[in-house]
Amino acid sequence: MRFLIPFLFLTTFSAVCQSLTQTVRGRITDAETQAPLVGANVLLLDGNPEQPKGTVTDTEGYYRLEGVPVGRHAFRFTYLGYEEDVRQNVIVGSAKEVILNSSLREAITTMAEVEVKAAGVGEVQNEMATVSARAFTVDETERYAGSRGDPARMASNFAGVQGADDSRNDIVIRGNSPQGVLWQLEGVPIPNPNHFNIPGTAGGPVTILNNKVLANSDFFTGAFPAQYGNAIAGVFDLKFRNGNNEQHEFSGQLGVLGTELSAEGPLTKNHRSSYLATYRYSTLSLFQALGIDIGTTSVPRYQDLNFRVNFPLKKGGNLALFGLGGLSHVDILISDQKKPVRDLYGQNDRDQYFSSHMGTVGLTYSRPYGTRTFLKATVLTATEGVSAFHELVYRHVDANDNYQVDSLVPLLDYNFRQHKLSGGLLTYHKFGARSTLSVGANLDWYFFHFQDSLRNIVEGTPRYYQFRTRWDAQRSAVLAQPYVQWKYRFSDAWTLNAGVHAQYFSLSGSVSPFEPRLGVQWNLADGQALSLGLGRHSQMQSPYLYFYGQETVDGVPQLHNLKMDFTRSNHAVLSYNRALSRTMRLKAETYYQYLFDIPVTVRPSSFSLVNTGVGFSRFFPDTLQNTGIGRNYGVELTLEKAFSQGYFFLLTGSLFESTYRGSDGIWRDTDFNGNYAANALVTKEFSFKNNSTLQLGTKWTTAGGRRYGPVDLPASEREREVVYVDSLRNSWQIRPYFRVDLRISYRLNRPKVAHEFSLDLVNILDRQNVLNLTYAPNEFDPNASPIREEYQLGFLPLFYYRIDF
Structure with a gap:
């Protein structure tokens, strides 16, 4: 090399x-x-x-x-x-x-x-979208400094969107929990498409999606059309492109994040059929060899596959087989440590063996009927799962100030698996140039397999250990979501989008029979537009939460949250858009979101599910009831210039408030209420006469810190994790976040082959941004506080070499 x-x-x-x-x-x-x-x-x-x-x-x-x-x-x-x-x-x-x-x-x-x-710049594909919508391209996922080819990390540059953690791609939209985001592929919801995902989250450290197979897709941050349901924060509406149906093309990529191979080409040229596939494998061992801090000394291993096979049919019909999947595994072994070591992904008192998998395969059929009607039907099967085994590590410090292991004691073992069969139907009928009606439905049939046991310390004389089963569920359930949408264009200036979505979840018996959605757009002179979006939205809870048993009878968990209802929200968005030129636009949005029926504890406390959905830990719910409320409101500004004349830029800023009320009746800031966020991205491209190009790009990000509160030290020492004073939750704020990224890319075009070298320098100033507080007793100094600040990732160089031929 x-x-x-x-x-x-x-x-x-x-x-x-x-x-x-x-x-x-x-x-x-x-x-x-x-x-x-x-x-x-x-x-x-x-x-x-x-x-x-x-x-x-x-x-x-x-x-x-x-x-x-x-x-x-x-x-x-x-x-x-x-x-x-x-x-x-x-x-x-x-x-x-x-x-x-x-x-x-x-x-x-x-x-x-x-x-x-x-x-317009960033105009979405969905004809029913009115506000808070943004198209994104494959080029953008690669061009944005620090995005790592990841749609979620790329989307964190948009107004009103923030990353929650440098080590993960969870995104916070307008102060909402990341678990409020819907991932959808070819019109059907899919499981969390990330490696090392944790139940109850919608993100992870590394995406399974490969941007080389993506077509232009849409991203929504609020008041989305009736087509989308079971989400209260945002939607990723992803589409796979077709492979080249006339000639075979290949790519190879070698980089810090893995080795990739991709291929596409015709199956039979006479019928325009094609295939497209990518495969990636990584151990991240190269990070260790280079001494790069990725937040852990362990070696995560993962591999993933994305594919689409396309068959054009007669009369304009099309049949496509598509899929994606990933496997990931990591062992975090503190028993091998001789000195204290920082680890963002583990706990300092145990060895952890963790693995996850996700896979989905679907078949979609589409066909126009005449010039007025279009039908698309998709069936899909999907699976996801995580398994973990923990051992408590008892150790002491020897005379040479090194750790010595005394014993390893099994602590917990869990295996969560979830399968589903899904179907989606979408029909469009155009009555004329002015009026279009869309009717459709999504149906998901879930199969849940959740098993978990924990070794509890039972106080007494003598003290002893006892395993307790917390999850033991093998159930099935159906989620049904019908909808209807109507678009009417009164004139070139006025457009109306109206629809109704409904939702039913058989496990809890939850019903949301009428969720109206409305969008109105008024095109003014000089490239200006005013838009209004209104809508009610609902979302079921993370499935594993329904089956937790706080108490057991004869070893069987007693399910006390099985009847949790949907979380619901009302959205209102007012948008102003102005085209400053053919390649530049200014956009301003103001919004208000009222959330209700949020699960909170029956006993009075500050807890609310609006604060969950991020990180690497599961939540163990107390008895919950749907009486919590919350509100998010703010203003966002975007100034964007599309790539032309050798450069582009994207400037975004947002001011917002995100608050909630738990069962104790007190209004508080949510964990994600940073109050402000701003991004500045600039990329300049230089073209040379030898058919090569050089790209230099940078990204500047600043945001208010997340919320936290005073630590209850006796409770933290008892639980061996940080426990905050409940009555003072989120009364403090972490220091502001600031990060600068730099991207350098060089591409050389030669006859029938192209070479690309890319270097992403993430957090180039090595800024120490605080992530949270962690419980980490210092065995070398028993008098030191066991509570310390945990920092986000420091300077992280990422590079790859790619060849296309």
Whole structure:
């Protein structure tokens, strides 16, 4: 490898300048019915004006544009009676063809009155979205400094969105718990798509999703359309792209986060079928070899697979098989330590053996019926699980000030598994250019297998240990979610989106029969728009919480939370959007969210489920009731310039309040109420005559610290973990968070092959940001306080080399 890098750079700077070209092709369809548009025009906008390069679509809506120079380009798609679509900043490389599809929206005015315009920066794919929605591309997940190719970490740069922990990709949306986020793939909910995930969370340290298989997808932060349910914070609506159906293409990547291989190509060229697959394996042992701090001295191991196989059918139909899955494993062994060692993922009194898995496979069928109706049906099977075994480590400090292990005592053993069968149906019917009706439903059939036992210390004379079963559940349940949506465009200026969502969960008997959703958009002059979004949303609780048994009878846990109801919330969002130029926009949103029916303890306390859903620990619920409430409100500002003229920037800021009331009747700040957050991202790209490009990018982030309170030291020593004074919960605040990231990427295009070198320098200033307080007695100094600050990740360099051919 060390001989390869100098050779490639020598090739770069000694290469004879040559003009490399590539083929750009794709399909143009109606945005709502997906019917092909025959004879649509495609034009390369930044080509030679004297000899414009363009083409038209065939009888199935496909087009092909050859001889496009390597670099960044803009394309225009037009069709008689439809609004045009302009795609800026399309990267054309030498190694792989560019598949660029477009969906055009039918104009509602006569051709003499149509004002054609480009799609807005970050405009979402979902036609029913009105506010708090943002499209994201594969290019963005790679271009944003510190994002690591991860959609969740990329989304933390948007206004109103924060990361909760540098070591994980949990995201806090407008002060909500990260567990309020829905992950959806091809229109159907999927399990948490992250390695080393913990029950009750929606994130993890490393994503299973591979951005190389993603198509343009949508992200919602509030008041989302009726199509989405079982979420109160936000939605990731993900889509997989199709592989190249005309030629085989491959990629290989070697980096700190793992070794990757990807391949795509045709199955049978005559039928346009294709395959696309990526595989990654990592041990993270390279971090140890380089002396890089990742928060643990253990060696996490993981592997994942993403794939899609696509089969176009007759009459515009399409059948696709898709899936993703991951395996992860780590052993955190403090019994091997000789000196105290920092570990963000473990506890300082035990050895931990942990593994997790997640997998989903689905089949989706879609077809337009004529020019007015479109149907999409998806079936999916999914599984997820975690298992852990803990041993208490008893040790002492020897004469040489080293740890010596006295004994290992089994402490707990748990195995949580969850399977489900899912089905999703979506239909669109367009009555005309003005009116579209969408009707659909999602059905999830769950199978729960939760088993857990803990070795308790029973006080007495003599004191002894006794195992207690806390979970022993093998149940099934159904979650049903029908919905209907209607879109009506009164004119080019006024658009109405209205819908109703319903939800039923058979395990608890919870019903939310009527969840209205409303969106109104008013397009003003000079590229301005005002939008209003309203909606009621609900979410079931994390499944494992229903089955916890605080007390046991004859060894059988007594389930006291089985009838927990949904958590519900009302959203109101007012949005102002202004296009400052073809590539720049200003967006401001203000919102209010009222949460109710939140589970809190029956006995008066400060506890509320709004503060859970982050980290590596499960929650062991007391008896809960749905009487808690909360409120989130704030204002957000975004100034964004799409990539053009060699650079882009994204500036976001938010001011917010996030408070709740527990069963003690006192209003408090939530754990996530930092009050403010701001991000600044800038990337500059330099192009050279030898078909290479250099990207320099940076990200600056600052945010208010999370909330905490005074520590109850006697209780903490008794429980061997931090216990806060309940009445003073969240009365204090951690110091403000600040981080600077830097990204350097160099790409060399050669005939039929491309090389890329990338270096992400995360927290380049090595800032010590406080994560939380931890209980960590110092065996070397028994008089020292057992409570200390735990810091987030320090300076973290991440690099990779990729070859496309």
